[in-house]
Amino acid sequence: MKRDFLVYFLVFFLCFNVSFSQELSSEDEEALKELYEIVQLNFTAYNYELAIDDAHNLVSRAKELNSHAYAVKGYNILGHIYSDQKDPARARKNYTLGLQYSLESNNDTLLLFSYNNLGNTYSENPETAQKGIEYYEKVIQLAIKMNSPEELIAPKSNIGWTYLDKGEYDRAYPYLKESMALMNKYIDRENENYSEWISQMYMLHGRYYGYKKQFDSSYHYFDQSLLLAESDTLLLPAADAYKAYAEVLASDKKYKSAYEAHKKYSEYNSLLFEREKLREMEAADARFNLSEYQRNLEIAEREQKLQDEIIEKSKEKVIIMVISSIVLILILVFLFKINTDRRSLISELRKKNIQFKEAKEQAENLSLLKTRFFSTVSHEIRTPLYGVIGLTSLLLEDKSLEKHKNDLKSLKFSADYLLALINDVLQMNKMESNEVKLENVSFNLRDLLKSIINSFEFTRIQNKNKIHLQVDPEVPTHIIGDSVRLSQILMNLVGNAMKFTERGDIHIIIKATEKSNNKVSIYFEIRDNGPGIPESKRKVIFEEFSQLENSNYNYQGTGLGLPIVKKLLKLFNSKIKLESKEGKGSTFSFNIKFGIDHSKKAILKEVEVDADLSLNSKKRILIVDDNRINQVVTKRILEKKDFECEVAGDGASAIEIVKNNHFDLVLMDVNMPGISGLDATREIRKFNDHLPVLALTAVEVEEIREEIQAAGMSGIIIKPYDVQQFYQIIYKNLSIATVPEKA
The missing domain is CATH 3.40.50.2300 (Response regulator)
Incomplete structure (x- = not known):
């Protein structure tokens, strides 16, 4: 309520100075004006329900007649009503709607009115005070554009007041000073309509000088404010001034005077409270019949003395009951709010659950379709590949085609690569569908490593590389685990090293790090002296379809090898480690725990x-x-x-x-x-x-x-x-x- 006097001034000013750009018939103009006056009467009489209904009717009628001016007035009256009822959210909503119509009307005065209202509602909340100041600044810009210096008083005063409330006194003073100068120049001090406004302006200056410890100036402005407020019986300015005055006196260590000022503040605050109560009582008194009142008057007088004694004795109990009632009401309101929010959240959660279920079913269907697609495509590609690889293998054994042997080897290599590509895509699809499960079978690790090395013989010769295998004697000959998945991991890592290394060395190092009777932890390391991996790419290479530039054959592959390695190692509860220096090569390593097969059964070769x-x-x-x-x-x-x-x-x-x-x-x-x-x-x-x-x-x-x-x-x-x-x-x-x- 601290800025009501500025709002009322602006409302008063606009009511008589807004020019309408819309052309309305005299009947329509008169109807809108009459409806607007009814809204104002109900608003000033605190008949909020009627005022809200009439304001909505005014807005609807104004929209039908394309009258932006009355639409703005209707929305702003609604904003004032909700502001009085302590509902800032609805107030801001209606002020914002009013601003939209003000912008459409191209009427600067209406626009100034809307900006000021939004500034008022935002500045009352400390969290949104800065936004309120931004709206006041827009009012100032419009006033300067309209060459109306008197309209600068309200926004500058409000900005100063807002900065005072925020404790930013130095930022507040320039605005207070300018607004005081404009007030002295353009406002008639003898006009009673501005007494409340002028009193508040003096109070603001008193607060500022009190903060600056310039107590003489502060007391001067407070005296002027209180003189004007008390002479015109302005309860709200008087209460505000005495409250601020008491704080300044206390800071000046004039505690007795501060006490007296605070006492006066309490008196005026009580009068304000009583005035509001009287307004409510006037409406209630009209319902009583005068004759009934006269008949009960004597009884009431006799009982009054007794009631006074009872009230005096039970004053503390009454206070406790009142406080308890307020607390109980607040608890009930709080519980009602919680219950309402809970129902709303439950309803929203049900909708979200339905949407989630539909999305889940759709995702499952898409995943199933993708799996079927990959399965079908792999079958259709593998069938002709069978012919290509089979015929190529047969032709390679035909001695009459010796001069075409290199071409046939290249053909077989391309077919083998295409098969590896299909297998990689299928492997990634399986892991994404959680279809890959580890098996525990006995296998010869050394034989597995030799088979892997032999499978890269063609690529090794083509890149002129050397493969060095080093197996720790402590590594058991037969171990128990998933040899297929281990083979896939090693094939991808060795293939990656082979692909990026030319005329170099590739080392495969196997060590037993921990060993017990039935378990062994084996360390695998694949090291090359190729071009290495840049620091910026070390995380990217483990993402699907990521590739590094390869200068050997302009052939980068699918970018699935290392992501497959990472996901397969996760099944083994292991992680891939990478060490690399550009120009010096790369080292990939990991640890996997296997079981040890102690059986010595002969195996038929x-x-x-x-x-x-x-x-x-x-x-x-x-x-x-x-x-x-x-x-x-x-x-x-x-x-x-x-x-x-x-x-x-x-x-x-x-x-x-x-x-x-x-x-x-x-x-x-x-x-x-x-x-x-x-x-x-x-x-x-x-x-x-x-x-x-x-x-x-x-x-x-x-x-x-x-x-x-x-x-x-x-x-x-x-x-x-x-x-x-x-x-x-x-x-x-x-x-x-x-x-x-x-x-």
């Missing part, structure tokens, strides 16, 4: 199986595949080992051929039109349960393993395959099939 089988008669193999290129490749690979082969192009033909002929083994493609390889195997098992049937498929083994086993198949060969590994699986299943015959 595949070479021995091959030798044993070579002594027997020729074996007959049925190749079932709907792809003619794959038929040719598989048949030629088998015939190189002197197998007799027959081909079936579909599942139905395969069933009839097996039923009417003797075969030692069947290679069955899984995905075929008509009767699939799985269905064909089920039919064969009805009349032959010992014939080895191997699944020949380009589908990922994890996706189809259970179906293959359920159909009665003996094993799986993934296309495209390594020829030597292909032979080993064939020999192994043929040897198993011959055991009953030998028995």
Whole structure:
């Protein structure tokens, strides 16, 4: 309420000085004016409900008639009402709407009015006081533009007052000084309409000089303020002035005078309180019947004395009851607010849960579609790759094509790289879908490392690199863990080193760091002396599809190798470490804990199986595949080992051929039109349960393993395959099939 006198002055000034840019008929103008006057009457009489309804009607009617001026007035009256009811949020909302129509009206006076109202509502809150000052500054700019110096008084006074309340006295004084000078020049001090305003201006100066310890000047301004307030019975300015005056006297150590001033402040504050109560009582008194009042008057007088005694005795109890009632009301309001907010939050949470559930289902569907897409694409790409890699392997063994050997090696390398690319993408997709699980099997770590090194022989020769393997003797020969995932980690790291190193050295170092009876912690290190990795790229390279420039072949790969390594190591509860210097190479290292296999069982070597089988008669193999290129490749690979082969192009033909002929083994493609390889195997098992049937498929083994086993198949060969590994699986299943015959 501290700036009401400035607001009322501005309202008074604008009511008589706003010029309307809209052209209205005299009837419409009169109707809007009459409705606006009704709103003002209800507002000044504190009939807020009626005032709000009428103000909304005024705004609606003004919008219909395209009268921006009355729309602004309606919104600003609503803002004043909500401001009086201590609802700053609604007040600001209506003042802001009024500002929008002021901007549309191109009327600077209306705009000045709206800016000042927003300045008032924001400056009352310490947290938004600076925003209020910004609105006051806009009022000042408009007043200067309009060449209306008298309209500078209100915003400058408000800015000064705001800075005083913030304790920024030095920033407040220039505004107070300017507003006082303008007031002396443009305001008629004899006009009673401005007495309240002038009294408050003196009070503000008194506060400033009191802070500066210039007590004589401060007392002078307080005397002027109080003289004017008390002579015109201005309760609010008098109360404000005595309160501030008491604080200044106390700071000057005039405690007795300060006490008297504070006492006067309490008197005026009580009168203000009583005045507000009287307004409410006037409305209530009208409801009483005068005759009833006269009849009860004597009874009331007799009881008054007794009540005075009771009230005097129970004064403390009354105070306690009042305080308790207020606290209880506040608690009830607080609980009501909490309950309302809780219901709102629960409703919002239910909506969010529904949205989350829909989003989750959509994400799951998209993930399933992505998995199916990758599976389908991998199968479609792997099938022709089978032909490319198989035919290339066969051509490499043809001595008549010796002069094309390098070209064929390059072709096979490209096909192998494409296969590795497909495997990387599928591997990343599996890990994102949480489909990768570690297995615990026994394997020979040294044999695994040699196989990995041999697989990079072509790349090593092409880049003219040397690979150095160093295995600590303390590392057990056979360990228990997931050899497939470990192989993928090492293949990616060695391949990364090989790709970025030319005419250099690549070191693979294996050490046992911790060892017990059943467990061993093994340290793996892959070091190269290539170009190294810049500091800025060391985190980026572990992100999916990130790449570094490679000068060797202008070939950067997919950018999935190191992210796959990072995610696979997470399954092992391990982390990748990187040390690198530009120009000196890079070192990748990690630790994994494995079990130790102490068993010493003899293992039948595949070479021995091959030798044993070579002594027997020729074996007959049925190749079932709907792809003619794959038929040719598989048949030629088998015939190189002197197998007799027959081909079936579909599942139905395969069933009839097996039923009417003797075969030692069947290679069955899984995905075929008509009767699939799985269905064909089920039919064969009805009349032959010992014939080895191997699944020949380009589908990922994890996706189809259970179906293959359920159909009665003996094993799986993934296309495209390594020829030597292909032979080993064939020999192994043929040897198993011959055991009953030998028995």
